[in-house]
Amino acid sequence: MTEHRAIIRTGATVSVGPRPTTAPGPGELSIATLYAGLCGTDIQMLRGLRDDPSPVIGHEGIARVVAAGAGAPDWCAPGTLVAVNPTHPTDPGFLLGHNVDGLLQERTLLPASALTGGMVLPLPATTDVGLAPLLEPLAVVRYALGELRAFAPRTLLVVGDGTIGHLALRAAHRWLGEDVRVVLVHHTPEGRAFSQGRPHRAELLLGIEELATRRWDAPVAALLATPRNATLAALEAVLAAAAPDLAVDIVGGLPPGATTPSLPGLDLAAVRAANCGGIPDPALVTTTAQGVRLLGHRGVGNRHLLDAAAELARAPEQYRDLITHETDLAGAARLMRSLAGSGHRLFDGRRLVKLAVRVNDREQT
Template identity: 45%
Template structure:
């Protein structure tokens, strides 16, 4: 890295199947406007949304992905942050859709990342205590904050007697940890492909869903290609009050359910970045009991701060979620090998959260 160049994990042109592999490449130093902040990413996560972009399931244009992690402040501008301070970034601006870090703006998979003044003024660059646990864990702050946001909304609708978590990836496993910390802890059923989960095609699953005590909170944390099926299944088999947290994305348009055909994608986006203060939960009548449907986009500063504090708690273990730690070159090798493979595995282990160390801090 030099004063005018830095390394980044850059997306390559899509192949015939729409996949964009990545390569380590040099990029010009970001040009700063007044009020901008320049960061040196310390650790950046690879999340499920990134995998969807890389697989061509989303059309986000940023050449450099990465919207979760920690960084050191290189040039603080007028932010009031000190040079060298450890920070994290809230990747979603609730009032400015032009700022979506790692989606439509270059993200944290780089030795240098520019945060524009509008995001700095909105308080999206948050100091992180240097006393926090090892920085790799901070790659989990944004997904954990999203889990906390979804749980907060669900609890405004009903206090669940049981929880279904459909999807045993990073969000699903963090959600299980969060819900199991509740006092009293509700019964939790994890649906996924891991050895500690019930498979979606397990013939016992409909019966397990039907016998869950009401109210039931169903967190749908699948890939966007599986969201409709997961929602349809919980709607079909769960009786009593069903609080459905549509955490995963899905295509716009009507979804046939026992209550009718709501546009779930539109309803999911009603809550964004902690707003409105009283979150929106949509109530539908259905034969098996009321359906209380919600979702959200982004997180608030409060959610991120709570997530960082929780990750600093030694009792909140993450070894089963943070599966791989790599530098930029290692990240390129891992990502490209996963894109070419039938299963998301690397080094003989299932890939959940990848922590990338760009190396420029």
């Protein structure tokens, strides 16, 4: 049996080690990751805040097809560039990097359900694979802004200064229109200082405590790009600042059964879970007794991934600087160990927004 290298979680440890390389069976696909990313949910898993079972994480990336099992579509030829939609809209048994081994390894075996479910997307051969870690998060932004556009907002409040937040402020005029005012809302002075130094900035940078001190041009849309433990506080802040002429997309995670006194009786986690993988289309929206339009979503549809790929190809330099760190598998394991044992997002003295992990050299795949 052959083996390949992977970043493996074992209990509280993270290390590079061998994994068996299995040839694809009927309908399966073996892919070689070129570049993969590390996202906020991955960091939560490293810190023990989520109990997802996969020992190999990573759901953001671009790979090449290595081999296809019998019955795979004709386009699955070796060498084809592909992206994998990590969230199956109807099969909870396929959640890449969560309950199915992810992309932070030299070979990933995708089950037949990934192909039959349309979760593997061929990409143009000219795709800039160095931007791979931004593809799935930008697709999340495409999903959110596409749904919020229906409310014709004049103000967009982006709460959260991680990858999603920074991608959203840069894509807002592209997908919401030039007239919307974009505000990026931070939780820490360090995050605000990072945003201030970026080449592409929102019209206004605020701390979350400042939201209620301003008057906002309505209608107002809010995109909550927050970690699971900060989403409720972010929602309460935007409700206090902008209700009732407000539409909110909860991109950030929520604990099961999450509620807020500001919206009594409403299961916020159920609102978010009502839209998964781009289904239904358009998304289900809940109008609260206070008149607030509330929606959320898990995962993205294939159309969002393809739109994001087209946007990265159109304007790569508008997004590239958000990849703040790049390394190989060994370096990524070192970074992941550091993050697992800390509560911050600093590494090598710099704020981490998006990590790009070189998993395979292009010439060797």
